[in-house]
Amino acid sequence: MTDELDMLKAALRGGLPPAQDAARLAALSAALDNFDQLQENEPAPRSSQVHPRKAGWLTGAKAMMTRLSSARILAATTSAAALAVALVAVAPALRQDAPLSPPLPSLPRSEPVAAQTPDPAPAPMAAQAPAAAPAKPAEALSDMAMEEPMAAEEPMVLMEQAPAFAEPMARRAALPQTEAAAPEMADTESFANAPANPVRLVQEDPVSTFSVDVDTAAYSLIRRFLQAGEWPDPAAVRIEEMVNYFPYAYPQPTGSDPFRADVTVFPTPWNDGTRLVRIGLQGRLPEVADRPPLNLVFLVDTSGSMDAPDKLPLLKQALRLVLPQLRAGDQVALVAYAGSAGVVLEPTAASETAAISAALDRLAAGGGTAGAEGLTLAYQQAALMAAPGEVSRVLLATDGDFNLGISDPAELETFIARQREGGTYLSVLGFGRGNLDDATMQALAQAGNGMASYIDTAQEARKVLVDQLSGALFPLADDVKLQVEWNPAKVAEYRLIGYETRALAREDFNNDRVDAGEIGAGHQVTALYEITPQGSAARLTDPLRYGAAPEGQVPADASDELGFLKLRWKAPGQADSQLIATPILDGTAAPDAEARFAAAIAGFGQLLTGGQYLNGWGWDQAIALAEGARGDDPFGYRVEAVNLMRLAASLPR
Amino acid sequence: MDTDDETLALAAAGGDRAAFAALVNRHYDRIYGLGWRLTGSAADAQDLAQEICAALPAKLRGWRAEAKFTTWLYRVVVNAAADMRRRGATRARAADGWGDWEISRQEMIAEERERLAWLEGAMARLSPELRETVALVLGEEMTQAEAAQVLGLSEGTVAWRMSEVKKRLRRIAEGEAAE
Numbered sequence: 036m037t038d039e040l041d042m043l044k045a046a047l048r049g050g051l052p053p054a055q056d057a058a059r060l061a062a063l064s065a066a067l068d069n070f071d072q073l074q075e076n077e078p079a080p081r082s083s084q085v086h087p088r089k090a091g092w093l094t095g096a097k098a099m100m101t102r103l104s105s106a107r108i109l110a111a112t113t114s115a116a117a118l119a120v121a122l123v124a125v126a127p128a129l130r131q132d133a134p135l136s137p138p139l140p141s142l143p144r145s146e147p148v149a150a151q152t153p154d155p156a157p158a159p160m161a162a163q164a165p166a167a168a169p170a171k172p173a174e175a176l177s178d179m180a181m182e183e184p185m186a187a188e189e190p191m192v193l194m195e196q197a198p199a200f201a202e203p204m205a206r207r208a209a210l211p212q213t214e215a216a217a218p219e220m221a222d223t224e225s226f227a228n229a230p231a232n233p234v235r236l237v238q239e240d241p242v243s244t245f246s247v248d249v250d251t252a253a254y255s256l257i258r259r260f261l262q263a264g265e266w267p268d269p270a271a272v273r274i275e276e277m278v279n280y281f282p283y284a285y286p287q288p289t290g291s292d293p294f295r296a297d298v299t300v301f302p303t304p305w306n307d308g309t310r311l312v313r314i315g316l317q318g319r320l321p322e323v324a325d326r327p328p329l330n331l332v333f334l335v336d337t338s339g340s341m342d343a344p345d346k347l348p349l350l351k352q353a354l355r356l357v358l359p360q361l362r363a364g365d366q367v368a369l370v371a372y373a374g375s376a377g378v379v380l381e382p383t384a385a386s387e388t389a390a391i392s393a394a395l396d397r398l399a400a401g402g403g404t405a406g407a408e409g410l411t412l413a414y415q416q417a418a419l420m421a422a423p424g425e426v427s428r429v430l431l432a433t434d435g436d437f438n439l440g441i442s443d444p445a446e447l448e449t450f451i452a453r454q455r456e457g458g459t460y461l462s463v464l465g466f467g468r469g470n471l472d473d474a475t476m477q478a479l480a481q482a483g484n485g486m487a488s489y490i491d492t493a494q495e496a497r498k499v500l501v502d503q504l505s506g507a508l509f510p511l512a513d514d515v516k517l518q519v520e521w522n523p524a525k526v527a528e529y530r531l532i533g534y535e536t537r538a539l540a541r542e543d544f545n546n547d548r549v550d551a552g553e554i555g556a557g558h559q560v561t562a563l564y565e566i567t568p569q570g571s572a573a574r575l576t577d578p579l580r581y582g583a584a585p586e587g588q589v590p591a592d593a594s595d596e597l598g599f600l601k602l603r604w605k606a607p608g609q610a611d612s613q614l615i616a617t618p619i620l621d622g623t624a625a626p627d628a629e630a631r632f633a634a635a636i637a638g639f640g641q642l643l644t645g646g647q648y649l650n651g652w653g654w655d656q657a658i659a660l661a662e663g664a665r666g667d668d669p670f671g672y673r674v675e676a677v678n679l680m681r682l683a684a685s686l687p688r
Numbered sequence: 689m690d691t692d693d694e695t696l697a698l699a700a701a702g703g704d705r706a707a708f709a710a711l712v713n714r715h716y717d718r719i720y721g722l723g724w725r726l727t728g729s730a731a732d733a734q735d736l737a738q739e740i741c742a743a744l745p746a747k748l749r750g751w752r753a754e755a756k757f758t759t760w761l762y763r764v765v766v767n768a769a770a771d772m773r774r775r776g777a778t779r780a781r782a783a784d785g786w787g788d789w790e791i792s793r794q795e796m797i798a799e800e801r802e803r804l805a806w807l808e809g810a811m812a813r814l815s816p817e818l819r820e821t822v823a824l825v826l827g828e829e830m831t832q833a834e835a836a837q838v839l840g841l842s843e844g845t846v847a848w849r850m851s852e853v854k855k856r857l858r859r860i861a862e863g864e865a866a867e
Contacts (some may be wrong), residue, residue, distance in 0.1 A: 039810075039857030040850075044826035046807035047725050054720040058734035066712045066741035067705070073745045074703055339739060 092405040098170070125402055141505065160322065231644060232538075234530045234567075234575050237521040243531055244539040246551030247316065247515040247560045248273075251499075252465060252476060254280035255489035256674075261682050267643060274533030275639030278561050281636065281672050283318035283629040293511040294318045294554055294601060296618050301626035304634050304660055305652030308573020309565050312619060313630045314519075318511050318558040326556075328364035330382070330420035331357075334413040335398055336433035338373035342400035343434075345491065346454065346466045350432050351395050353464070353496035358392070361385035368416035369394050372409025375432075382420045410450070417459045427459040428485065433476075449481040452550075455484045456607065460553075464499065465489040477536075484513060484553040493555060498670065512604035514551040517562065518544045519619070521598040527574050528567040530648065532637045544603060547612045554604070563637050565648065596622050628666040632673060635661035639680055654684035693757035695821070701748045708748070711757075712741055718828075719765055724824035726769040728811055740768050755837065762828065762838040766820050773816060810857055818856070821849040 215451025235243070253276035260267035288295035297315040304311075333354060341347040361367065362385060369380035369391075380394035411431075417427045451461050463476040471628060480487035487501040516539060521529050543549040567574050602615040626634070637659040641649055658680045665673045700708035719740050747764060751757075751767065756826035811819055824835040825846070832846040839846070 039861060040826065040854055043807065043810055043822060043853075043857060044829075046810075047823065047827040048829075050807055051721055051724055051729040054730070054734055054737070058738065059720075060733070062716060062738035063709070064739040065713055065738055067709060069742050070700075070705060070708050070745040073749075074705070339735065469758055605713055662752065 079397070112556060126497070130216045134159055137341060176311045182352065182554060190242045200459065218679070230535065231641075231647070232531045232533075232535055234528050234648075236528055236576055237523045238579065241523060241582045242518060242520050242541050243529065244516065244518045244541050244544045245531065245534045245562070246537040246539055247517065247554060247562075248275050248534060248537050248552050249279060249554060249558050249560060250276050250477065250487045251280040251478065252487045255491050255495055258679055259360040259489075259491045261292050261679050261686070265688065266683075266686055269644045272640055272643045273536065274637055274644075275537070275562065276533075277635045277640045278533065278633050279559070280564065281676070282493065283315060283559055283561060283633065284666065285315045285629070287317060288319045292319075292615070293604070294515075294558075295607075296600060296615065296617055297624060298617065299630050300597065300619065300622040301624075301630055301634075303565055304631075304656065305649045306565070306573055306637060308571040309567045309632075310621075311626075311634055312519075312564040312566055313626075313633055314517065314562045314564075315633075316552045316554065316558075316560040316602075318556055320557045328366070328422075328425045329361065330366045330368075330425055331361075332370060332413045332416045332420075332427075332429045333337070334372060334409055334429055334431045336373050336431075337371045337400050337432075339400055341434055343467060345402045346434050347398065348491065349496065350464070350466055351398060352493055353432075353490060353500050355392065356493075356497055357500045358385065358388055366420045367391055368413075368420065369398070369411045370409060370416060371398060372412075378412060378416065382416060389649075407457070410447075413438060414454050414459060417454075421458070429454075429459060429461045429483070430464060431461060431479070432464040432466065434465070448478060451479060451482040455482065457466060460484045463487045466491075481550075481552070486555075498672070511556050511558070511607070512554045513609075514547070514549075515554050515560075515602065515604045516544050516549075516551045518601045518603075519564065519598050520601070521566070522596050523569075525569055525597050525621070526566045527569045527571065528576060532563045532565060533640065534562060545600070547605070561633050563633060568597075595620060624667075628664040631660060631664035635664060636676065639676070639683075645685065652664065654680060658662075658684065694753055697748060697751055697757045698753060700745075701751050712744060715758075715761060716741070718836065719761065720795065722762060722765045722823060722828060723769060724790065725827035726766065726820060727772070728808060729805055732772065736765070736768055736772055740764060740774075743768075759837050762830075763840070766824070766838060770816065770820075810860060813854060813856060813860060818853050821846055822853055825850060 051167045051673050083323045133175075157500060164591075239378035250273075253273040256271050257277065260271070285297050286295060294316050297317065299313045299315070300310055301313070302311070303309040332548070335347075335350065337347070341350075358367075366382045367380065367385055368378070368382045371377060371379050379397055380391065383390055383394075385391070410431075411531075417429055454461070461479060462485030463480045463483075464486065465476050476487040476489075486499075490496050490499055519529075537552070539549065539551065552560075596618045598619040600617050600619055603612040604615070605612045635657055638646075638649065638660065640651065642654060642657060645665075646652070658677060661673065661677050661680060665677070669673060691707075691710070693714070696707045696711045696714075700711055716737060720733050720737040723736040723740075724730060727733055732753065744764075751760060766773060811822070814822065820839060824830045824838055825832060830838070832850065833843050836843040836846045
């Protein structure tokens with residue numbers, strides 16, 4: 036009776052359930068991501084000439100996407116999404132045919148597809164990223180078709196805006212920021228790491244426009260780098276997020292305004308000939324007693340990679356910290372995705388702490404499957420809890436797995452934005468380092484009108500979730516935009532420090548359909564300009580011999596103004612914006628600790644990114660300035676910053 | 689498509705992305721299939737396959753073409769599944785796999801699931817070592833020599849294990865007949 040073995044064999048061979056396409060895609064994409072990462076870590080890039088074949092078309096499209104620094108494009112690098120989008124971009128026709136199982140990478144290049152692709156710029160991405168999206172098919176196609184010129188089929192704008200992309204796809208080192216990404220062309224598109232804002236001439240370009248940014252993720256990320264003894268990637272340094280990480284003692288708004296702008300002008304620490312203009316916005320602190328009931332959905336990544344002490348366990352700890360801050364009317368739901376997917380806790384009153392705590396215990400990281408539908412489930416739970424007058428928010432906690440069930444990043448953002456319009460906001464909490472995709476976090480939180488925060492320690496969890504719970508969770512004002520018009524009679528040059536990724540076009544300021552950042556209850560936003568007064572020896576450009584024709588008459592009573600600050604904001608859920616305007620007057624008073632500390636942090640950020648405008652001002656000066664401006668600092672955030680600066684100063688360049 | 693695995697793997701180890709993509713694409717089903725035979729759960733097999741795919745770039749660096757690529761890959765899968773089992777042993781999650789048999793058999797009334805139930809029962813009663821051997825020899829239709837190479841054992845050990853499997857299956861059959 037040898038039949039047992041035969042039976043076993045038949046069962047083993049016959050019973051195999053087919054692998055799901057999504058899982059297969061996720062696996063292949065993870066493989067390629069890691070492959071790329073490994074290649075990048077290679078001291079000297081190896082030549083692909085080892086193999087006689089040129090890189091396949093998928094290679095081109097994928098490598099392209101990993102290199103682009105646009106937040107919206109980077110959103111595409113998340114595992115399966117990358118494959119899906121690359122395919123959509125290259126061959127839109129495939130999308131209808133086989134949305135779930137696009138053809139997989141294979142060696143033979145599929146030239147026919149290229150030849151039949153009539154529309155190289157599929158609508159969803161193109162609308163949001165005019166410079167970058169069309170470049171994808173272009174590069175992929177030219178790559179695929181070897182040297183065959185494809186330019187005739189590409190939109191003109193592509194060739195003009197992205198010259199760097201037109202060069203053949205070799206294994207290039209990190210893509211240098213092209214001029215296409217510079218703020219001259221700035222539209223509502225945001226770049227996760229645009230080049231530093233240059234000095235601008237008031238004569239030529241008197242108006243500076245940007246969106247507020249309440250994210251603080253960059254600071255925590257930099258801290259993590261420094262504490263690991265590594266110099267942070269300059270691309271990860273967003274100075275405005277560093278400055279905004281710290282609480283400042285700004286005056287509270289008066290009357291019915293949701294926030295108040297406080298402007299201070301003081302001498303620049305690193306340049307005697309220039310001045311710093313500090314614009315500080317203070318959001319109204321919530322009336323804690325009668326805040327509206329809160330509906331929170333925690334959407335938790337449970338992929339295998341979350342199984343590290345600084346990830347899922349820290350997240351659980353963080354969530355436990357939030358619970359005591361919630362009140363009887365509040366509700367909590369818990370949804371897992373990417374590992375063991377599904378609703379872990381149905382909407383539950385916040386007072387049932389035992390049930391919530393037990394649900395947290397049930398969260399376990401494991402596997403790495405595409406736990407699709409996580410996001411939809413989370414919003415469903417939010418909808419179950421929603422009631423008029425209540426605030427709903429999804430808190431997405433992840434270490435970089437954005438495989439949320441919608442694989443097209445443009446679609447994902449649209450989905451989140453639609454939910455935002457429906458009143459449910461989204462914030463992103465990042466954990467761990469390694470595969471954390473900070474640009475995607477940014478993009479999603481921006482679309483969801485939320486904050487992107489990076490949590491690396493229990494202390495940080497407390498800061499983000501408890502101290503700032505009110506701010507992160509209660510929106511005060513949507514689409515907050517700032518515009519400063521400088522007075523050419525007083526100011527020769529100006530430079531906005533940071534906010535590179537938040538630049539807006541001048542005309543977008545008055546366009547209520549252009550999205551911008553949100554300010555929550557108690558939030559603070561700080562922006563710093565370095566300005567060069569007329570006649571200052573520190574001026575970097577020569578004055579024009581013939582001057583320029585003035586556009587309009589300077590109002591007689593405005594002759595003392597350095598500039599004019601305008602602020603637009605919308606009440607949450609409203610379509611029309613309101614305007615706040617205030618002149619910027621030169622100040623003579625010595626700067627307070629708040630202003631000095633902000634300046635020190637701006638200096639810190641610039642030192643991390645090369646410090647081209649610092650005139651030799653260095654770590655010692657930055658440390659001394661910060662140390663002398665520690666102020667109240669009840670939680671020790673500022674002390675920690677000083678220590679970080681000391682650490683950075685000691686690291687080899 | 690004619691390029692053999694070994695050439696592709698060498699090119700991939702040398703940094704050729706297209707070769708790597710082709711290689712992973714070609715072998716995903718193999719990885720998943722063996723994963724399923726080892727774990728008994730499609731979900732676990734998919735997790736396992738993703739884990740392996742993600743780790744392949746680094747692992748390939750150590751590939752020196754000393755063995756057939758598939759032999760090497762099978763070894764990677766077997767080791768990864770063993771790791772997964774060990775990790776799972778500390779969690780209740782392990783109950784999702786073959787070990788779930790006793791519970792699920794109660795629910796398995798439908799005629800067409802009978803064979804699968806028998807498979808699960810049989811696999812559940814084998815030790816992990818025997819299960820690995822069976823998955824390779826019967827599931828992947830390897831010779832005992834090939835399986836021995838994958839498992840890093842002598843051919844004799846594999847032969848002994850297969851006869852052991854046979855004995856146990858017979859015992860199960862007798863037990864069922866006696867019921």
